[in-house]
Amino acid sequence: xxxxxxxxxxxxxxxxxxxxxxxxxxxxxxxxxxxxxxxxxxxxxxxxxxxxxxxxxxxxxxxxxxxxxxxxxxxxxxxxxxxxxxxxxxxxxxxxxxxxxxxxxxxxxxxxxxxxxxxxxxxxxxxxxxxxxxxxxxxxxxxxxxx
Amino acid sequence: xxxxxxxxxxxxxxxxxxxxxxxxxxxxxxxxxxxxxxxxxxxxxxxxxxxxxxxxxxxxxxxxxxxxxxxxxxxxxxxxxxxxxxxxxxxxxxxxxxxxxxxxxxxxxxxxx
Numbered sequence: 001x002x003x004x005x006x007x008x009x010x011x012x013x014x015x016x017x018x019x020x021x022x023x024x025x026x027x028x029x030x031x032x033x034x035x036x037x038x039x040x041x042x043x044x045x046x047x048x049x050x051x052x053x054x055x056x057x058x059x060x061x062x063x064x065x066x067x068x069x070x071x072x073x074x075x076x077x078x079x080x081x082x083x084x085x086x087x088x089x090x091x092x093x094x095x096x097x098x099x100x101x102x103x104x105x106x107x108x109x110x111x112x113x114x115x116x117x118x119x120x121x122x123x124x125x126x127x128x129x130x131x132x133x134x135x136x137x138x139x140x141x142x143x144x145x146x147x
Numbered sequence: 148x149x150x151x152x153x154x155x156x157x158x159x160x161x162x163x164x165x166x167x168x169x170x171x172x173x174x175x176x177x178x179x180x181x182x183x184x185x186x187x188x189x190x191x192x193x194x195x196x197x198x199x200x201x202x203x204x205x206x207x208x209x210x211x212x213x214x215x216x217x218x219x220x221x222x223x224x225x226x227x228x229x230x231x232x233x234x235x236x237x238x239x240x241x242x243x244x245x246x247x248x249x250x251x252x253x254x255x256x257x258x259x260x
Binding site for chain 1: 179180181182196198200201202205208209210211221236250
């Protein structure tokens with residue numbers, strides 16, 4: 001954890017709310033843009049946050065999306081009190097999904113959400129307990145690939 | 148090539164009349180799986196999909212695609228358009244199938260460079 005000053009944002013995400021899906025991610029994206037974070041970093045953060053936000057909406061019946069922006073990095077923490085993931089290794093495999101049919105019809109549930117989070121973040125941590133919930137932490141360094 | 152050049156050259160209908168059409172097109176991507184689009188599409192691309200629900204506008208905005216083309220005369224929800232307007236996302240629809248519109252885009256030079 002960086003010790004420098006930070007900017008924080010936190011959002012409640014309602015389960016099953018596809019109407020407002022992505023709003024937390026969009027607001028975090030706009031804040032990062034205003035803070036002058038490089039566009040390619042902002043994009044990676046937006047992707048990781050959106051995937052985590054959608055998982056909360058589809059699987060968890062609601063949760064929280066929090067962003068903390070330091071000078072050198074951004075940390076995204078997504079927590080829910082949902083059903084939990086019995087086999088995290090399996091859930092991290094590309095193509096593995098337990099999304100319901102209606103979500104699949106909307107183009108979710110391709111089993112790429114967690115793998116996308118791993119790919120686009122510099123550090124990824126997932127803690128999950130069945131019947132208790134899931135917490136995902138992602139860290140994105142502010143070092144631009146464009147430099 | 149700009150978004151408005153695509154509109155002039157191809158049988159697409161603009162569904163977001165307020166959106167700016169001078170965005171530069173940087174290639175294209177086609178998929179109906181949103182996570183796949185999130186992982187693979189790049190800013191400035193034109194995205195061809197059959198999905199017309201509101202999460203398409205959210206994904207398009209987060210990635211920063213130049214325009215979305217909803218193919219095959221697939222229905223586009225009112226909510227999708229209001230969300231698109233809010234986030235300055237350009238959405239077209241076309242009666243052409245995804246295969247045909249992608250072929251036409253490629254003929255125009257999108258993705259050839």
